[in-house]
Amino acid sequence: MDFGVTIGETATFSKTVGESDVYLFAGITGDLFPNHVNEDFMKKRGFGRRIAHGALILAYSSTTSSMISARSLDKSDQLFPVSLGYDHVRFLKPVFLGDTVTVRYTVETLDSERRRSTARIEAVNQDNELVMVAQHIMKWVEKREGQIGG
Numbered sequence: 001m002d003f004g005v006t007i008g009e010t011a012t013f014s015k016t017v018g019e020s021d022v023y024l025f026a027g028i029t030g031d032l033f034p035n036h037v038n039e040d041f042m043k044k045r046g047f048g049r050r051i052a053h054g055a056l057i058l059a060y061s062s063t064t065s066s067m068i069s070a071r072s073l074d075k076s077d078q079l080f081p082v083s084l085g086y087d088h089v090r091f092l093k094p095v096f097l098g099d100t101v102t103v104r105y106t107v108e109t110l111d112s113e114r115r116r117s118t119a120r121i122e123a124v125n126q127d128n129e130l131v132m133v134a135q136h137i138m139k140w141v142e143k144r145e146g147q148i149g150g
Contacts, residue, residue: 001112003140004076011067013060014102017052017095025056047094054091057101057132061086061121064105065136068119079115079140086121089134093125100126105136115140 026032034041035051042050069081101123109118116139123132
C-alpha cells in the first residue's frame with residue numbers, strides 16, 4: 001500500500017513566538033489566564049515572565065503534519081491523509097514570548113492493515129532545548145474520484 005510517505009521522512013517548521021501569536025490564540029480559545037497575557041502578574045510569579053500556551057506550541061505541530069500530508073498527495077494516487085490526533089503530549093519547558101520554536105515531525109511507523117501512520121514530534125527552542133514532545137496518528141483513507149490529489 002502506497003502511503004506517499006516513508007518511515008524516517010521529516011518535516012520542520014520554525015516560528016518566533018510573538019506577542020500577537022499569544023494574544024490571538026488567547027482570544028480564539030478564550031484562555032486569558034495571566035500566565036499568558038499579564039506581564040506584571042508573571043513578574044512576581046512562576047517563571048518571572050509570560051509563557052506561550054502549550055496548546056499553541058502543539059498547534060505548530062499541525063503545520064508539520066500538513067507539510068507531510070501535502071507531500072503525500074503528490075506521491076500517492078491511492079490514499080488521502082486525515083489526522084486522528086495527538087498522544088503522549090508533554091510540555092517539558094516553558095516557551096517565552098520571543099523564543100524561536102522549531103518543530104520536527106518524523107514518520108515512525110506505517111501500518112498498511114490499519115491504514116495508519118505514527119510520527120514523533122519534537123519541539124525545541126532557540127537553545128536546542130526540548131520544550132514539547134508528542135506522537136501524531138494519521139489515518140489514510142481511500143481517495144474518491146475528484147478528491148484533491150486524486
